[in-house]
Amino acid sequence: MLRGVQGIFGGTFDPPHFGHLEVARTAYHQLGLDSVRLMPAGDPWQKDDIDVSSAADRWAMTELLAAHEPWLVADATEITRDGPSYTIDTVGAVGGRSTLILGADAAMGIKSWHRSGDLLDIVDIAVVPRDGISRGDIEAALNREIIWLEMEPIRTSSTGIRAAVRSGQDLDGAVPDTVEDYISERGLYMSPTSRHGKSLSSPSMEKISTGATEDAINAARVAAAAISAKSGENIMLLDLAELLVVTDIFLLATGSSRRNVLSLVDEAIAALRELDREPIRKEGTDHGKWVLLDYGDVIIHVFDKATRDYYDLEHLWADAPRIEFVPSPSITDS
Numbered sequence: 001m002l003r004g005v006q007g008i009f010g011g012t013f014d015p016p017h018f019g020h021l022e023v024a025r026t027a028y029h030q031l032g033l034d035s036v037r038l039m040p041a042g043d044p045w046q047k048d049d050i051d052v053s054s055a056a057d058r059w060a061m062t063e064l065l066a067a068h069e070p071w072l073v074a075d076a077t078e079i080t081r082d083g084p085s086y087t088i089d090t091v092g093a094v095g096g097r098s099t100l101i102l103g104a105d106a107a108m109g110i111k112s113w114h115r116s117g118d119l120l121d122i123v124d125i126a127v128v129p130r131d132g133i134s135r136g137d138i139e140a141a142l143n144r145e146i147i148w149l150e151m152e153p154i155r156t157s158s159t160g161i162r163a164a165v166r167s168g169q170d171l172d173g174a175v176p177d178t179v180e181d182y183i184s185e186r187g188l189y190m191s192p193t194s195r196h197g198k199s200l201s202s203p204s205m206e207k208i209s210t211g212a213t214e215d216a217i218n219a220a221r222v223a224a225a226a227i228s229a230k231s232g233e234n235i236m237l238l239d240l241a242e243l244l245v246v247t248d249i250f251l252l253a254t255g256s257s258r259r260n261v262l263s264l265v266d267e268a269i270a271a272l273r274e275l276d277r278e279p280i281r282k283e284g285t286d287h288g289k290w291v292l293l294d295y296g297d298v299i300i301h302v303f304d305k306a307t308r309d310y311y312d313l314e315h316l317w318a319d320a321p322r323i324e325f326v327p328s329p330s331i332t333d334s
Contacts, residue, residue: 258288
């Protein structure tokens, strides 16, 4: 059992499917992990000759898959990083003890990865079986022991799903209904060029929704005012209702310190409790570098300054309309 350890399960996730979910569930239960972080690659350096859907689309679909389990997290660490995605950098950015969850073919190739020796010194490796590759093959290639996940090889592939969509075939339960709807609404995979041909803000695409609801806007403004009153900085409300199916609004804010981040989060929770709202998911309250509060139609991200700059979510969603709110006078000003 690996208590106090998080699993990192990376990939292009183009699209994420039930095979990925089965891998995450097996690793979580077999190893006793605290969580599994699904990590879509931003610029997968070993796939630079392959056409890959936009980072925003892949992250949105990964969020939809992650909604199936409370311990499963869609992590934007790699898609918000400029340049190639190197696993050694990701492990350092996430922090804490980590186990990498890899397919057998990927595990065989670790020695070709950037700073592979340093990586193997700081993580455990959990491997998904694949026909034709044995546990002994991988341990010989890496010159170390690995964790062999007790499951059958995954037969579903993202490549096959993309081909099925392109040819008009039924996906036959390979992905959650929410992911299938997203693929249809975004027009993904309809032709070999469609995966890069439409941006998140393309006016020619079918709208996913007609905009954030009044209830979501009101809740976001109430939370923003509460954060403002506690000296929260750089507060931003982004209307993502026409860009995502997972939420209506992102509220972004910065605290002056990790202690201040947690204080801002407490103020937001208290303010929304007055509206009979409670978060359905909280992350990051153990360290205070980046706290996420998920209210369904509103997702609140409160960062310290360094973490806000690192993830740069406002750059990722630069096309999203801004929602105005009236800042409250800071408590320190009154």
